[in-house]
Amino acid sequence: MCDTCGCNITPGNGHLVASGGKLSRTEDGKAAVTVLRGLLDENDLQAHHNREHFDRHGVLAVNLMSSPGSGKTALLEATIDALRHEFKLAVIEGDLETENDAQRVRAKGVPAIQITTGSACHLDAHMVHDALHLLPLTGIDIVFIENVGNLVCPASFDLGHHRNVTLLSVTEGDDKPAKYPVMFRAADLMLLTKTDLLAVLDDFDPQRAEAALRQLASEAPAIRLSVRSHEGLDAWTAWLRRELSAQRQRVAQHASARPAGQPDGHRLHHRMAASARPGYVFLPAKP
Amino acid sequence: MHELSVCRSLIAQVEAVAIQHGARAVRSIRICVGPLSGIDPDLLQRTYPLARAGTVADTAGLIIEHLPIRVRCERCGFESEAAPNRLICTRCGDWHTRLLSGDEMLLASVELETDDGLPASPDQARIF
Structure with a gap:
């Protein structure tokens, strides 16, 4: 889990929350505000x-x-x-x-x-x-x-x-x-x-x-x-x-280290932070 | 037994999202949980009503998506599902694997009720 973007989104689960993924809309097909944050963000x-x-x-x-x-x-x-x-x-x-x-x-x-x-x-x-x-x-x-x-x-x-x-x-x-x-x-x-x-x-x-x-x-x-x-x-x-x-x-070298546990999330954090992805993503409503 | 801490943190995040979007109420909350996250989905579901009471989410349902554990072998490249205490490659048996999914503890999305409808529109759509 990362410090700013809650990037537990990994190559293995990203498809679920990407546009069209089954977590990008609600049961009745309406759009949901996609948050993508770790539950322990605070x-x-x-x-x-x-x-x-x-x-x-x-x-x-x-x-x-x-x-x-x-x-x-x-x-x-x-x-x-x-x-x-x-x-x-x-x-x-x-x-x-x-x-x-x-x-x-x-x-x-x-x-x-x-x-x-x-x-x-x-x-x-x-x-x-x-x-x-x-x-x-x-x-x-x-x-x-x-x-x-x-x-x-x-x-x-x-x-x-x-x-x-x-x-x-x-x-x-x-x-x-x-x-x-x-x-x-x-x-x-x-x-x-x-x-x-x-x-x-x-x-x-x-x-x-x-x-x-x-x-x-x-x-x-x-x-x-x-x-x-x-x-x-x-x-x-x-x-x-x-x-x-x-x-x-x-x-x-002005670097730091995190303990073992979630290296994939950490790796992805840097990739996503580099692309300045917004914290909230609005996805189109499904008909 | 730290599910209550997790639930409170979840509700705090949901409240922040609701305020940011001027929502009247929260209709549902979707989270992703993997077996290696360290939280028990059933306990979380049972704790959730305590955490949501009296908040903007006090009638919101909690939808928990269970994600599988998947690993990729760094030796042979094979990807497979794995058990929580057996994360080795199922093809070559090597233990040098990378976790692809299964340790998630993630607030995926929140369905809000707002006066002017949901904030989503195709114009605003962004794909990460």
């Missing part, structure tokens, strides 16, 4: 604004998503320990209730803003925008956004970040990518966490989990990681360094 505009804010400060924003209890906060603690002398980090925490996670991060000496969503099952771009008002970005290198623990809804909301990291702990089952394809399609990186427990689990095969990810046509790398044994921590921090370096290059 969120996406805010996300675009957030991303500009991150880019202006040269910050890499990484969204961590997973089911509850897969180790997002523990990963942040280990990441802070590994990178505290190298980069300035900050964290935006999302939970339904409590400041527990923000307190864990602050105890490591890193600024953390806690968003409590009440009953909302995901963070959206407006919540992150509000948090950014409380989080000075000057001097910050990487902002982690720890999304609400949920393998469904967070995948649908662009927050204005640059990369999605999806955690899958080995206690959850190696078929999770097949069960939650929308979430795992959105991953720029899959982290298989708590791998120290593999020694006592006989029903989780990391290769099967990665194979399930490939079935989603995802090229995202998969890193096996344990914050207890430190397996994979070097690979994870190396990925972060590469992404921060790439972000700095983009910023120098």
Whole structure:
């Protein structure tokens, strides 16, 4: 989904809304105002604004998503320990209730803003925008956004970040990518966490989990990681360094990056924006 | 369970379109939803009456067009329909495919009631 034209119109569905297509007129043959906007257009505009804010400060924003209890906060603690002398980090925490996670991060000496969503099952771009008002970005290198623990809804909301990291702990089952394809399609990186427990689990095969990810046509790398044994921590921090370096290059070139999820819509956005297509299209009434 | 958020956003967009065209009311709303959009069409349909209540769309029907998942293989060029968790090429089995459709969450069109009839006329017709 894009920021301005809602270009979920792709080569595969464009014929439906083009003139004469079955979505260009109503049941009784009358014309309809064709809108062609993503349903989350408002969120996406805010996300675009957030991303500009991150880019202006040269910050890499990484969204961590997973089911509850897969180790997002523990990963942040280990990441802070590994990178505290190298980069300035900050964290935006999302939970339904409590400041527990923000307190864990602050105890490591890193600024953390806690968003409590009440009953909302995901963070959206407006919540992150509000948090950014409380989080000075000057001097910050990487902002982690720890999304609400949920393998469904967070995948649908662009927050204005640059990369999605999806955690899958080995206690959850190696078929999770097949069960939650929308979430795992959105991953720029899959982290298989708590791998120290593999020694006592006989029903989780990391290769099967990665194979399930490939079935989603995802090229995202998969890193096996344990914050207890430190397996994979070097690979994870190396990925972060590469992404921060790439972000700095983009910023120098006045470019930006969007997380995985909807590359076709993004590609089409540029094509349609280039042709200055109007936001509304009036189609002739059918007799 | 974020269908209510989506529905509210939908209604906000529809209200903006209605105001722009001076519409008295909205007769129907058409949206396109693909299986990889992350929203459940049935839940959306059930949530919709809550979101439209008291708005310019409070009698408008919601028509949901279900779009199939289609992928094109980047290796062999074959196009086929696919299941949400199996987006590989059905001919050569390669996983390097590009999604052609199936992740849509799109407000396609709105049918408005205006005092002077619908704004559409052949003169104004534009094809994107």
